[in-house]
Amino acid sequence: MNAEDAVKRSDGGAWRLISCYVRVIDRISDYVGYLAAxxxxxxGGTLIFDAITRNLIKMPVHWAVELTQFTLAAYYFMGGPITLKNNEHVRMDLWYSTLSERGRAKxxxxxxxxxxxxxxxxxxxSISSLQYAIATNEKRFSIWNPSVIPIxxxxxxCLVLMLMQAFSLVxxxxxxxxxEKL
Structure with missing residues (x-):
């Protein structure tokens, strides 16, 4: 085996590992994205429940809208990695679309x-904010008074997953x- 074959073999092993990383991260991003969807x-169910209890039963629940706000935040956080993976983020396409595939990759x-x-x-x-929330048992100031630690x-x-997805894009x-294709 000459030196060139050795380089190809070692390079192929690294690319196999990278390819496996890309597949795993892409799959995790898909699952998290589908869960977000x-x-x-x-x-919708929470808001319908709130509307029924507030308007028909005349017994408003104070937590429904706030729970929906937390869920919407989770929806955005969890949707980030799949948006990166599927290349569906906002981009200025005035001249990007005129570039070659290699130009776009650069x-x-x-x-x-x-x-x-x-x-x-x-x-x-975010880590600093989470540490503070845990140390102080931070709660949202409202009638419901939920903990902000879970969100x-x-x-x-989700930021860790987005970083992993960004490296997958690299x-x-x-x-x-x-x-080559990964």
């Missing part, structure tokens, strides 16, 4: 590193530049 039914590689930096800063702040913990978990763009 199902939350719309929960939110531009996406630059912007994904900006995203990774942003998500890293956001994750650091802050979900934000941290690998996909590098593969495109190499003329």
């Amino acid at each position: 199902s939350l719309i039914f929960f939110m 531009l996406d590689l630059v912007t994904v590193w900006c995203l990774i930096f942003y998500l890293g800063v956001l994750l650091a702040g 802050k913990a979900l934000l941290v978990a 690998f996909k763009h590098v593969a495109t530049l190499r003329g």
